[in-house]
Amino acid sequence: MTASNFTQLVSVGLVSFLTGFYIHQLLFAESGKDSAKKSRATLQRVTSSGEVSTEDSFDEDESDDEGVDINSLSLNEIPGEVRMTLIVRQDLKMGKGKAAAQCSHATLALYKKITNPESDAYNPEMVNRWEYRNGQAKITLQVPNQEEMDSLFVHAMSLGINAYIVHDAGRTQIAAGSATVLGLGPAPKLVMDEITSKLKLY
Template identity: 45%
Template sequence: MANVQDRGPPSTAAVAIGTAIVSGLAGYFLGQASSIGLFGAAQVPARRSKSGKSGPEPDSSSSDEDSDAKAVPDAQSSSDESEAQDLGELETFPGNTEECKLVLVVRNDLGMTKGKIAAQCSHATLACYKAMIRADPSHPVLRQWERMGQAKIALKVDNEEDMLMLQAQAVSLGLCAQVIHDAGRTQIASGSATVLGIGPAPKSKIDEVTSHLKLL
């Protein structure tokens, strides 16, 4: 039997094969150890918002449509009640049992997209609601409208002149009437009157102003 000392040094091929086997085994066991969390999970720092709180950053691709308008009364400070209520006294319609509704009259000549129209109508709805609350937080017509499902009807008008005439007529009947003016950051010129909100009010009273208009 040959003595170990009589053997020559390993060949280059044997060294290479041995190294490959050792490396493969080491990689396998390291991978298994990592998969079971032996080395701990990597810590990924959370992004911080501008407020300093950690969490996902807000989606910067959201539309600006819903921040592009303002109601004429709301352009003033909320503390200036006389300026904010410069549309006459609101009728309470005592004893009314009729269905109440809110009508949104949209300018048809501006070429607004559906999304733009939806945003402007939302502004008009909120402006009317806030105006009614400022006038009387417990306004009977407002409360009745809330109880009966907050009906809203979208109509169309051909131009700004006709819209302002409708507003004047509504105010003369004691109805809440708010015109929304666009800020001009997206589609149309700054200051453009886009939507007239009338109500909430009894259906028959609003129809005195808008019954001749077509649905949007």
């Protein structure tokens, strides 16, 4: 088995495990009244798992997809490194664990967009460049507030970069519906820098 085949097998296994875990949490972890509603929601939108907070309580976050799936095929012609960018809002003052969970939600949502053959965002060539040529490169940056996050979101879509904003369910640290993290890509660094070059590392 080659290193490439092993990496692909591990990636598929990890995605399958996480998908199964999320579906189990959504469909079976809650008893009674909301289970049917959760089942329908699972089929209609991307949802995200929980994290363990400092109080050891289970925080189940939901995320609503803002925007549309972007056809990024034109970006395949741009050479160089491909990366995913995760931009965290600073004014919410999330704890590091909370921010990490929100970044995970954004990463998975973007990956689902770009690997779904039914989606306009489907771009297997870009996924291949990101996964196998660039080691799934990600960078985490910060933005001061939602207004600037929304501006970056619009700018990214205008350049053909897929974007996703995570909205928190509000069960632990922050208000329900808060836009926490903006995920961008995967896309060539040359294009991504047009949007994020002035942002500071998180």
